[in-house]
Amino acid sequence: MIAHRAELLTQEQVQQVHEASLEILESVGVLARNREGRDLFARHGCHVDGETQIVRFPRAIVGQYLATCPPTFTYHGRDPRYDRTLPDDGPLVANSSSAPDILDPETGQVRRARSEDIARIAYLVNELPGYDILALPVTAEDAPPGQFSISRFYPALKNCLKPVRGSAPSLEEAKAILRMCEQMAGSEAAFWERPFVAFQYCATVSPLTMDVESTEKLLRYTEWGVPSFGAIVPNAGLTSPLTLLGTLAQCTAEFLAETVLVQMVRAGTPRVFDALPTAADMRTVAYAPGAIETGILTMGCAQMARYYQVPCAAFVGSTNAKLNDAQSGYETGMSTVAAMLGGVDLLAMGGLLDAMMTFDYAKLVIDGEIGLMLKRITRGLEFSEENMALGVLSDVGPGGTFVETRHTLKRARTETFLPTVADRQMRHQWQSGGALDSEARALQHVRDILRRDNPAVFSPDVDAKIRAQFENLVPGDARL
Amino acid sequence: MIAHRAELLTQEQVQQVHEASLEILESVGVLARNREGRDLFARHGCHVDGETQIVRFPRAIVGQYLATCPPTFTYHGRDPRYDRTLPDDGPLVANSSSAPDILDPETGQVRRARSEDIARIAYLVNELPGYDILALPVTAEDAPPGQFSISRFYPALKNCLKPVRGSAPSLEEAKAILRMCEQMAGSEAAFWERPFVAFQYCATVSPLTMDVESTEKLLRYTEWGVPSFGAIVPNAGLTSPLTLLGTLAQCTAEFLAETVLVQMVRAGTPRVFDALPTAADMRTVAYAPGAIETGILTMGCAQMARYYQVPCAAFVGSTNAKLNDAQSGYETGMSTVAAMLGGVDLLAMGGLLDAMMTFDYAKLVIDGEIGLMLKRITRGLEFSEENMALGVLSDVGPGGTFVETRHTLKRARTETFLPTVADRQMRHQWQSGGALDSEARALQHVRDILRRDNPAVFSPDVDAKIRAQFENLVPGDARL
Numbered sequence: 001m002i003a004h005r006a007e008l009l010t011q012e013q014v015q016q017v018h019e020a021s022l023e024i025l026e027s028v029g030v031l032a033r034n035r036e037g038r039d040l041f042a043r044h045g046c047h048v049d050g051e052t053q054i055v056r057f058p059r060a061i062v063g064q065y066l067a068t069c070p071p072t073f074t075y076h077g078r079d080p081r082y083d084r085t086l087p088d089d090g091p092l093v094a095n096s097s098s099a100p101d102i103l104d105p106e107t108g109q110v111r112r113a114r115s116e117d118i119a120r121i122a123y124l125v126n127e128l129p130g131y132d133i134l135a136l137p138v139t140a141e142d143a144p145p146g147q148f149s150i151s152r153f154y155p156a157l158k159n160c161l162k163p164v165r166g167s168a169p170s171l172e173e174a175k176a177i178l179r180m181c182e183q184m185a186g187s188e189a190a191f192w193e194r195p196f197v198a199f200q201y202c203a204t205v206s207p208l209t210m211d212v213e214s215t216e217k218l219l220r221y222t223e224w225g226v227p228s229f230g231a232i233v234p235n236a237g238l239t240s241p242l243t244l245l246g247t248l249a250q251c252t253a254e255f256l257a258e259t260v261l262v263q264m265v266r267a268g269t270p271r272v273f274d275a276l277p278t279a280a281d282m283r284t285v286a287y288a289p290g291a292i293e294t295g296i297l298t299m300g301c302a303q304m305a306r307y308y309q310v311p312c313a314a315f316v317g318s319t320n321a322k323l324n325d326a327q328s329g330y331e332t333g334m335s336t337v338a339a340m341l342g343g344v345d346l347l348a349m350g351g352l353l354d355a356m357m358t359f360d361y362a363k364l365v366i367d368g369e370i371g372l373m374l375k376r377i378t379r380g381l382e383f384s385e386e387n388m389a390l391g392v393l394s395d396v397g398p399g400g401t402f403v404e405t406r407h408t409l410k411r412a413r414t415e416t417f418l419p420t421v422a423d424r425q426m427r428h429q430w431q432s433g434g435a436l437d438s439e440a441r442a443l444q445h446v447r448d449i450l451r452r453d454n455p456a457v458f459s460p461d462v463d464a465k466i467r468a469q470f471e472n473l474v475p476g477d478a479r480l
Numbered sequence: 481m482i483a484h485r486a487e488l489l490t491q492e493q494v495q496q497v498h499e500a501s502l503e504i505l506e507s508v509g510v511l512a513r514n515r516e517g518r519d520l521f522a523r524h525g526c527h528v529d530g531e532t533q534i535v536r537f538p539r540a541i542v543g544q545y546l547a548t549c550p551p552t553f554t555y556h557g558r559d560p561r562y563d564r565t566l567p568d569d570g571p572l573v574a575n576s577s578s579a580p581d582i583l584d585p586e587t588g589q590v591r592r593a594r595s596e597d598i599a600r601i602a603y604l605v606n607e608l609p610g611y612d613i614l615a616l617p618v619t620a621e622d623a624p625p626g627q628f629s630i631s632r633f634y635p636a637l638k639n640c641l642k643p644v645r646g647s648a649p650s651l652e653e654a655k656a657i658l659r660m661c662e663q664m665a666g667s668e669a670a671f672w673e674r675p676f677v678a679f680q681y682c683a684t685v686s687p688l689t690m691d692v693e694s695t696e697k698l699l700r701y702t703e704w705g706v707p708s709f710g711a712i713v714p715n716a717g718l719t720s721p722l723t724l725l726g727t728l729a730q731c732t733a734e735f736l737a738e739t740v741l742v743q744m745v746r747a748g749t750p751r752v753f754d755a756l757p758t759a760a761d762m763r764t765v766a767y768a769p770g771a772i773e774t775g776i777l778t779m780g781c782a783q784m785a786r787y788y789q790v791p792c793a794a795f796v797g798s799t800n801a802k803l804n805d806a807q808s809g810y811e812t813g814m815s816t817v818a819a820m821l822g823g824v825d826l827l828a829m830g831g832l833l834d835a836m837m838t839f840d841y842a843k844l845v846i847d848g849e850i851g852l853m854l855k856r857i858t859r860g861l862e863f864s865e866e867n868m869a870l871g872v873l874s875d876v877g878p879g880g881t882f883v884e885t886r887h888t889l890k891r892a893r894t895e896t897f898l899p900t901v902a903d904r905q906m907r908h909q910w911q912s913g914g915a916l917d918s919e920a921r922a923l924q925h926v927r928d929i930l931r932r933d934n935p936a937v938f939s940p941d942v943d944a945k946i947r948a949q950f951e952n953l954v955p956g957d958a959r960l
């Protein structure tokens with residue numbers, strides 16, 4: 001257990017960031033391009049300028065709608081054993097999402113990602129204990145026309161019993177996905193009792209702009225009652241001020257604006273403060289999600305989320321490295337520990353290289369171990385009289401050894417995290433085993449899993465029903 | 481600034497760990513093999529069993545001698561600009577120390593380390609802004625008989641103006657080093673006014689045993705008034721209980737026992753809670769300093785150090801990886817962020833692979849960048865009205881861009897950490913630059929530095945005086 005989170009701001013400073021975000025919403029306002037959104041804002045007390053499409057938020061309105069946010073958010077899995085509620089079951093770990101490219105696990109070359117990659121990654125996430133949630137990891141170049149989203153959600157849901165989250169480019173496709181899920185669940189009612197997909201949207205384009213289509217998704221998903229969440233993605237120096245504090249204030253204002261709209265549509269809809277705030281490298285304006293500033297900003301978001309009593313999710317563990325080298329390792333390790341100790345409840349963090357452009361199977365496995373290390377940190381020092389171990393220390397005495405005590409043997413497999421991929425051999429053993437780096441060892445683990453049949457897949461019956469409804473559906477087979 | 485450190489224990493639990501460590505010292509006691517040490521303990525109120533050599537500590541005695549510890553510890557550099565005081569100037573970063581082997585920067589092969597490696601690493605640490613302190617990084621196979629320590633301290637001090645710390649195998653060698661330092665300083669008085677070396681000893685062999693020779697070092701270093709510190713290195717499952725909490729309690733008892741002895745010799749001698757607590761991998765009893773448990777235990781030590789109001793130092797960022805791969809990166813990144821956010825004041829963390837057996841020049845450079853990332857975290861969100869940036873946000877407005885504002889241009893080189901080695905290029909740029917991994921890029925940086933003359937070296941005059949006094953002295957040249 002962590003007795004006290006790491007906090008970059010004092011409580012008074014948190015309140016001042018809150019004040020600054022209210023000031024932004026009241027004075028600068030939000031550009032709301034979606035007419036239905038603007039009408040909703042106007043009808044519920046915001047000031048809308050019809051010409052500029054700028055919505056300004058009286059402070060009382062923000063407070064009123066913030067108050068109807070529940071403190072928790074639940075992700076359902078196809079199998080209820082994998083249901084997870086934030087923050088109670090946290091910290092949770094999801095893989096990273098939506099890369100267009102992938103490192104082919106057999107050729108080692110970068111190529112466009114396909115639906116079978118999604119199937120395989122879904123199976124891996126199902127098997128890897130570090131992950132709680134499957135995010136749609138990559139796009140699918142082989143998707144038949146009109147089936148882009150189905151070609152991503154079908155292989156994911158087919159191969160994974162854990163909660164699945166992702167985005168759909170259009171509401172039509174979102175509806176098709178929900179229809180498919182109803183088939184999987186056995187009935188419409190069964191699905192909506194425990195909806196085992198969650199939809200992401202990006203209703204805000206920083207700075208302070210709510211787009212037409214994504215706002216429509218926000219409205220419909222909220223009306224339908226499907227779990228959904230909007231990611232806020234300011235980039236300091238380009239789409240937010242080049243100070244981490246100013247970016248946090250803007251990010252908070254954007255979160256509040258979306259929250260108000262969601263609560264206006266349906267009061268009590270669960271919300272997550274879900275953000276990917278970054279700072280650009282101003283030498284080249286390169287996108288730098290692997291920079292330590294991502295971790296710092298995320299710690300700030302976690303403090304704001306706690307202030308608002310909503311769960312916090314973050315996209316961390318990103319790297320700008322092109323291959324899974326030391327940079328990839330430390331960039332992933334550092335921002336995720338910062339986020340976890342800062343109190344982020346859900347970390348989307350597994351598998352991506354190259355500023356989120358390229359998925360790597362081996363990195364997915366490695367990041368799963370990092371996820372387990374993060375969870376070991378949150379177990380902490382496990383305070384209890386038994387764990388204080390004065391008895392065994394007294395028995396062993398000065399100069400003795402603990403190796404063969406009952407106390408030690410009893411805890412040999414549980415006290416510490418015991419990795420599968422990380423190497424702890426002596427150098428000569430490691431050399432005679434082929435001197436493999438962690439990428440190579442992780443790829444072996446990938447192959448070990450993907451050469452077995454996946455017990456998580458649907459029954460042929462269910463599969464046949466789904467395939468009957470969606471012509472040309474991709475195979476969704478995870479075997480390598 | 482970090483408003484609140486991450487804490488794994490509540491304040492009440494910290495007190496209970498303190499109580500447990502007092503209980504250990506009172507009931508179990510410490511095996512003190514050094515007669516002079518035992519006599520000192522006995523003379524100042526401890527209960528000494530002459531037959532078993534066990535020393536037991538009345539609680540009041542521990543409290544009495546703990547009270548004379550000052551709250552700070554100062555490292556001096558050969559150049560006073562590099563003087564650093566803990567915790568005021570912290571967090572500080574030192575490189576890691578004492579590996580017998582090194583990855584040759586030209587052949588890429590592992591070989592025994594030599595004195596010229598120390599010279600080169602000293603020059604690198606002098607140049608790399610991430611490091612505050614040079615720890616003697618490796619042993620020196622080429623040391624002439626009787627000059628093992630001189631062959632390590634001379635090339636280190638010759639090539640680095642920052643504080644230098646290390647250990648000497650014997651008191652005779654420690655004296656020779658101090659004599660050499662007096663030459664460097666120009667006079668005995670000049671050196672002792674600002675002693676620019678610090679000596680490490682390991683007076684405690686866990687569990688709870690104070691050795692003959694290292695206790696003698698503790699006694700003499702304290703009498704002489706040379707900055708010195710004892711590292712506590714319990715290994716859960718072997719030399720301490722296989723619970724992290726029990727290991728922390730034992731570690732704390734060991735720190736207190738040493739502290740009491742130091743204060744008995746000379747009240748007011750600065751102390752650092754300096755520890756490397758680890759947990760063994762009980763599947764093979766492998767030494768696993770790269771395990772996340774090192775970071776967790778270190779966070780616990782930092783809490784105990786704050787409770788005692790003494791600075792905390794830790795040996796973190798270690799890895800079990802044999803080469804600088806993703807595992808090396810995340811193991812280094814994770815434990816160092818945990819330690820930093822947990823409040824460790826000095827992190828010894830740079831350059832070691834293979835469970836501290838092998839030094840890697842490239843990793844030294846990479847870990848220097850990690851050090852700068854850690855320091856960027858501690859800058860935090862830099863709360864101020866100006867940094868809240870409401871003015872520029874209002875000017876830019878919803879949908880605008882910050883890239884060319886005065887506000888952004890003014891901060892382009894200072895707001896974020898801008899790495900030298902980490903890659904942030906587009907994939908095609910990276911490929912046309914040779915598709916180098918971070919190890920290869922860091923090695924380029926190593927060569928860039930080591931092919932220049934080192935302006936930090938002594939004048940030929942001083943060097944001649946030193947060489948006249950120590951026959952057969954190694955060259956200590958850093959050029960590659």
